[in-house]
Amino acid sequence: MEVIITDDKEETNEHMHSSQEKTELYFAMLCGIFLVIGFLIQKFTNFNNTFFLSSYIFSYFFGGYFITIDAYKKIIKGGFDIDFLMIAAAAGAFYIDKWAEGSLLLFLFSLGHALEHFAMNKAKKSIEALSTLSPKTALIKRNEILEEILITDLKINDIIVVKPNTKIAADGVIIRGRSSINQAPITGESIPVDKFFIESTFNLPAFKDIDKNHVVFTGTINGDSSIEVLVLKLSKDSTVSRLIKMVSEVETQKSPTQRVTKTFEKWYVPIVILVVFLLCFAYVFVDESFNQSLYRAITVLVAASPCALAISTPSAVLSGIARAAQKGVLIKGGKALEDLGEITTIAFDKTGTLTEGKPKLTHVIPLNNCDEKAFVELVLEVENLSNHPLAKAIVNDIKIKYQIKAKNKASKVNAIQGKGMSAVYNNEVVLIGNTKLIEDSGITINDIVKSKMESLLKHGHTVMIVAYKSEILGLISVMDIPRKTAAGTLKHLKSIGIKHMVMLTGDHQNVGNAIAKQIGLTGVKGNLLPEDKVTEIKKLIKRDKKIAMVGDGVNDAPAMALSTVSVAMGAAGSDVALETADIALMSDKIENLPFVIGLSRASKRIIKQNIWISLGVVVLLVPVTVLGLTNIGLAVLFHEGSTIVVVINALRLLRFNLNN
Incomplete structure (x- = not known):
C-alpha cells in the first residue's frame, strides 16, 4: 500500500477492494440461490431438462467467476493452485451429469473464499485504520493570522495551532503552551502524557534527540489546552506515515512456516493432479464405470485440496501483526513474529532501555x-x-x-x-x-x-x-x-519463560552489577565497546541458538543486527530505529515487551493448531474418498469447514491480551 495519508487514490483503491469483497459474497449467494432453484426444479417438477440445467449453469457462473479469475492469474505465471483444483473438480462433475454436486462444490468453495477474504480483510483493516489517524488539514499561523490548509501543504518550520481535543497534524515540537497529549494511537500508551513548550528552538538537535516532553506526533490527540507546534517533519515523513507504510509491507515478509507450506504446496498440488488423473482410470482395474471412477477422482480432488493449509499461517501472522499495531508495536513480518515466540534469552542495552x-x-x-x-x-x-x-x-x-x-x-x-x-x-x-x-x-x-x-x-x-x-x-x-518498571518487567518475563536476561553496557562493571542487582538480571557484561557487544551476542547465539536484543535501535546497531530478533524501544520519531529493528516499540515503555513476546507465542501456537487442523482433515478425507465411502457434498462440507475454522482461530489473535 503506497502511503500518503491524504492521497485520494489510496482511498479509491480501498473502496474498490471493499466493493469487490462484497461482490464476491453476493456472487456466492447467487450461486447458492440458483443451486436451490435448479435442485427443486429437477426433483419436484416435470419441466424440461433445459430449465434446471440453465439454473445450474447460472449457479456455475456465479460460483466460479472469481475462482476462475484467481486460477487464471496463477496459471499464466506457470502455477497451479487450489483454485485450479476446484475449477477442475466442478468441470468434471458437470461432465458426468452431477450438476447439483458441482454447483454445491462451487457454492461452498466460493462462499468459503468470500468469507476467508472477509476475515483476512478484517485483520488488514485493523492495520489500515492507522491511515485515519492523521487529520486532513492543519491550522497554520502566519504573521499572527490563522489559516486552514491541507497537511500536504505544510512546510518544515511552519507553526501550527492545535486547538483543545483535536488531532495534531504534524510531527514537531511545542513552542507555546502545555497540554496532556493522548499518544495511544501511535505508542499504545493508555494514559495521556503531559507535554510543554521548549524554551528555545535555536540550534535544535535531531528530532529523535529532542526531549520527549516537548515532542508531539501526527495523529495524537491534544487535551484541554491550546498549543502551538513548530513543524519538524513533512506529512510523508511523519512517524505515523512511516508506521503505516512498514506495517502494510509486512505481508511480503514471509514467516518460516509460510515458506515451508508454500514449498509443500508447490510439490503437493501437482502430485494431487497426477493422482486424480490416475484415479480417473480406476475402472480399468475395478468393476465400475468410467463415470464412477471420474466421480471418485473428483471427490478425492476436493478432499485433497489444501485450502485450509494455504490460509492457516498468513491469517495468523496478519492477525498477530494487526493486534501488535493496535498496541503501538510494529512487527516487521512473520519471521520476526515467529522467531520472537521461540526466544528464551534476551540481551539488553543499559542506557535508555533498562535505565532512564x-x-x-x-x-x-x-x-x-x-x-x-x-x-x-x-x-x-x-x-x-x-x-x-x-x-x-x-x-x-x-x-x-x-x-x-x-x-x-x-x-x-x-x-x-x-x-x-x-x-x-x-x-x-x-x-x-x-x-x-x-x-x-x-x-x-x-x-x-x-x-x-x-x-x-x-x-x-x-x-x-x-x-x-x-x-x-x-x-x-x-x-x-533503573526505570521504575524495569524490575517488574523482568520478573514478568521470567514468569513467561525467559530464562536468561543479560545486560550489555559500556559502563563500568560495578555500575552494571548495581543495576543488575536492583532489577533482577541474570547476567551483566560491563566495559564493552560496540565490537565487544557483537562478540558477546555471538557467544549467546552459540549457547542458546536464538536470542533477542533490546535497545534503542541506533547506538547498538551492529549487535542488534546480529541478534535473531532486534527490538527497538521508543521508536516513535526515530527513523533509524523504525528502519533497522525487526520489532519496534513505539513508546519507550519496556513493560510492553512481555505483551509482544506473549503475542508471538500465541501466534506460533495458533499457527501450529491451524496446520494440524488443515492437515488432519486432508489425512482423514483422502482415504475415505479414495475408497468411495463419501460423496462430493460431504467432502466439500469438511473441506470448507476446516478453512473457516482456521481463519476464525487466527482471528482470535485480534483480541489477544497477555492475561488470556
Missing part, C-alpha cells in the same frame, strides 16, 4: 560539619556554569529537591579533562571532580572520605569530591537509575 537514560543526583554528603544548604548552594553555583551532561543533571535535581535557584556567584569555570572542573566562588577556588583532581591540587583525602567513596562506587554511582579553600566539603554522586 538520564543521570540523576543520588547522594549529597556534606563532611567536616559543613552545612548542607550552604554545600548545595556552592555546588549549584559552580555546576550551573558547565554544559556537561552530569553538571546539568546535578543542577536540575538540586533546583527541584532544594527549591533554590542559582545567583551567579561563581565565575572562571574551567573544565579539566578526565578529572573534573574548577571555578571561583566568593573569591576562593572550588574543585569538583575525582580523586586525581583533588590529589593533584595538594589536598589530602582521608580514610573516611575514601571509605564513603568506595561504598558508593561499589554500588555503581559516579562520585565527585567537592573541595573549597583547599578543604574537602563533601561528596556528591550521580547515577543513571
